[in-house]
Amino acid sequence: MNKTITRRRFVGLSVATGATILAGGRILGSTVRAGLALIAPGTATNPVFKIGGDLEVNRLGFGAMRLTGEGIWGWPPDRANAVKVLKRAVELGVNLIDTADAYGPETDELLIAEALHPYPNGLVIATKGGSTRPGPGQWVPNGHPDYLKQAVEKSLKRLQLERIDLYQLHRVDPKVPMEESLGALKEMQSAGKIRHVGLSEVSTSEIERARKVLPIVSIQNRYNINDRKWEKELDYCERENLGFLPWFPVGGGRGVKSTTLDAVAKAHNASVYQVALAWLLQRSPVMLPIPGTSNIQHLDDNVAAEKLKLTPEEFSRLSDQTK
Secondary structure (H helix, E strand, O other): OOOOOOHHHHHHHHHHHOOOOEEOOEEOOOOOOOOOOOOOOOOOOOOEEEEOOOEEEEOOOEEOHHHOOOOOEOOOOOHHHHHHHHHHHHHOOOOEEEOOOOOEOOHHHHHHHHHHOOOOOOOEEEEEEOEEOOOOOOOEEOOOHHHHHHHHHHHHHHHOOOOEEEEEEOOOOOOOOHHHHHHHHHHHHHOOOEEEEEEEOOOHHHHHHHHOOOOOOEEEOEOEOOEOOOHHHHHHHHHHOOEEOOEOOOOHHHOOOOHHHHHHHHHOOOOHHHHHHHHHHHHOOOEOOOOOOOOHHHHHHHHHHHHOOOOHHHHHHHHHHOO
């Protein structure tokens, strides 16, 4: 039996499992507000979140990193397929796409523009700068102000945008004071070239330090059901109503696994990846998972996971047994 939820099976599944049914971007019978924070873990049900208070996105997004070549380097082996995946993501209702100038480098942003420009209303493209690529598999931070300002300009051209909705500092450069790096992004924001600013792979103390320079609306740290190193940062984001974009939401190359995860997946006739995504979505209302894939079927399965509703008991078991 196929243990992956498909969109075609959703209606029947929702009856069997109590999955939340969405209509017109709203939860039927619910009055939960977008971006509502400080609720009990496992009870987050709102399907949307407002990044920075004004960019409303469906909480399950798409990470475009996997659309590049091997080692996140160069063009993908099948460029036409990459374009199809991006188009399909938008067709499925995804309106938050995460990328970076370092993916390729540059090719990922070019692919997004090739596939989706002119962009549909409401599509938020979040990109990042501040990490350079000397070669395949190599990542070197560069937070020099002049470099970052140039990086913003180049991303605008590749993405064919006049303003980037969410620009994230890819990494804090240990050789450059954070205040100087963020000061450059503040200049670009004042010039109307960036709407909102986010950070990636940062601690709570670094977030607070950054917020003294300019408003920060989102954090992108590695986080999944098996890897909760940044739990404190997630809790901080929920208290402050900052979006939290977990990278490697289903474990990256390692995947996600536990006997409890297997059991819950079997009970829902779903894959462990779908359960892991459902757990993230219920973990916090500020959680914005960005699973990535270059396979259209995997994309369909990932998006279908937003319809899977774990019971309180299942959520608790997963939370307690897979840390």
